Amino acid sequence: MGSWAEQPGGRSAGEGRRDGAGPADADAGASADAEVPRPRSRVVEVVAGVIRDARGRVLLTRRTEGRDLAGLWEFPGGKREPGETPEAALSRELHEELGIDSEIGAELIRVPQIYPDKRLVLDVREVRAWRGSARGREGQALAWVPPHKLASYAMPPADRPVVAALEQPDRYLVTPEPGDDDEAWLAALAAALAAGVKRVQLRAPALSAADPARWHRLAAAAAKRGRAAKAELLINADLALARELGVGAHLRATQLRGLSERPLPAELPLAASCHDARELQAAQALGCDFAVVGSIKPTPSHPSVLGIGWEAFAALRESVSLPIYAIGGLGAQDLADARRHGAQGVAAIRSLWPV
Numbered sequence: 359m360g361s362w363a364e365q366p367g368g369r370s371a372g373e374g375r376r377d378g379a380g381p382a383d384a385d386a387g388a389s390a391d392a393e394v395p396r397p398r399s400r401v402v403e404v405v406a407g408v409i410r411d412a413r414g415r416v417l418l419t420r421r422t423e424g425r426d427l428a429g430l431w432e433f434p435g436g437k438r439e440p441g442e443t444p445e446a447a448l449s450r451e452l453h454e455e456l457g458i459d460s461e462i463g464a465e466l467i468r469v470p471q472i473y474p475d476k477r478l479v480l481d482v483r484e485v486r487a488w489r490g491s492a493r494g495r496e497g498q499a500l501a502w503v504p505p506h507k508l509a510s511y512a513m514p515p516a517d518r519p520v521v522a523a524l525e526q527p528d529r530y531l532v533t534p535e536p537g538d539d540d541e542a543w544l545a546a547l548a549a550a551l552a553a554g555v556k557r558v559q560l561r562a563p564a565l566s567a568a569d570p571a572r573w574h575r576l577a578a579a580a581a582k583r584g585r586a587a588k589a590e591l592l593i594n595a596d597l598a599l600a601r602e603l604g605v606g607a608h609l610r611a612t613q614l615r616g617l618s619e620r621p622l623p624a625e626l627p628l629a630a631s632c633h634d635a636r637e638l639q640a641a642q643a644l645g646c647d648f649a650v651v652g653s654i655k656p657t658p659s660h661p662s663v664l665g666i667g668w669e670a671f672a673a674l675r676e677s678v679s680l681p682i683y684a685i686g687g688l689g690a691q692d693l694a695d696a697r698r699h700g701a702q703g704v705a706a707i708r709s710l711w712p713v
């Protein structure tokens with residue numbers, strides 16, 4: 359954050375809202391989620407900014423009556439005009455809407471999303487510095503929101519991945535099979551947690567089939583380490599084990615078909631592996647917190663499988679608002695590409711597992 363941002367936002371609605379709407383109607387944003395992709399409809403390019411005040415709160419503005427998605431909260435910004443760079447468009451919009459001068463910073467995420475009347479790409483940038491007194495020059499309400507409360511505001515579908523990108527981990531570690539040495543596996547997990555991994559899928563299909571009792575002991579020990587590191591743990595496929603250990607579950611795509619309601623309480627994380635738009639929509643309808651989609655690139659374990667590539671990933675991404683990790687031949691070096699195609703980040707076994 360640059361020096362301009364040391365000047366707080368001036369007149370605003372503080373953490374609250376001027377008109378009483380907000381977190382209570384948090385479900386209103388989900389209505390356009392299940393639209394069927396329409397490849398030839400026009401793409402609207404929108405650029406929006408994450409503006410923070412000196413206390414780290416993020417500015418949301420409320421869409422005024424008479425516009426599409428009226429009443430929902432959004433990141434300030436608007437449509438790019440022909441020939442405009444994203445930075446110039448965002449600077450212009452922030453001046454028109456809020457009366458502030460801004461320095462546009464890093465790319466956060468670029469979210470392709472299908473709405474009933476259009477295909478949208480929401481390109482979200484950090485605002486590195488700004489000056490002036492932010493006010494709703496077009497009659498819109500403003501709210502300065504602590505980042506951990508953003509998810510309780512009713513926002514358009516494209517904003518869910520944006521809020522996730524601000525708040526949730528960009529790496530999702532999937533464990534390898536333990537082999538013969540449980541202690542070495544637990545030590546590697548501890549090293550990954552110490553290195554900052556905050557979301558882990560405990561997965562060992564060969565061991566859990568061959569020796570369930572050993573896998574249960576190992577998963578319990580892993581859950582203990584995860585808790586101590588304040589990381590989120592999800593057990594692959596085994597809902598009973600997830601409930602027993604009080605951790606989340608990561609569903610296989612084939613499990614989605616057999617479930618009609620969220621199989622875990624809301625406080626336990628739920629995720630699913632998905633391969634197409636239908637599975638993603640099923641995962642979203644079930645109340646999954648995120649999904650994993652791949653393979654993006656060929657991996658050493660499946661060298662003959664060609665990856666789907668980033669464009670195909672983005673095309674799947676636009677059919678749901680669920681945060682999605684990309685998987686398959688990826689590592690931390692792919693994070694920027696992942697975000698540019700709407701991913702929450704990368705999921706991986708090898709590249710995130712300390713050797």
Ligand SMILES: Nc1nc2c([nH]c(=O)n2[C@@H]2O[C@H](COP(=O)(O)OP(=O)(O)OP(=O)(O)O)[C@@H](O)[C@H]2O)c(=O)[nH]1
Pocket residue numbers: 404405406425426427431432433434435436437478480514515516517
């Ligand atoms: N600025 C902004 N727009 C967003 C966000 N999320 C999201 O879905 N959008 C959508 O992106 C589009 C932005 O368009 P806009 O605000 O410039 O204009 P509008 O559609 O109200 O204007 P129009 O009446 O001229 O078409 C809208 O369809 C809006 O719903 C967001 O966080 N910020």
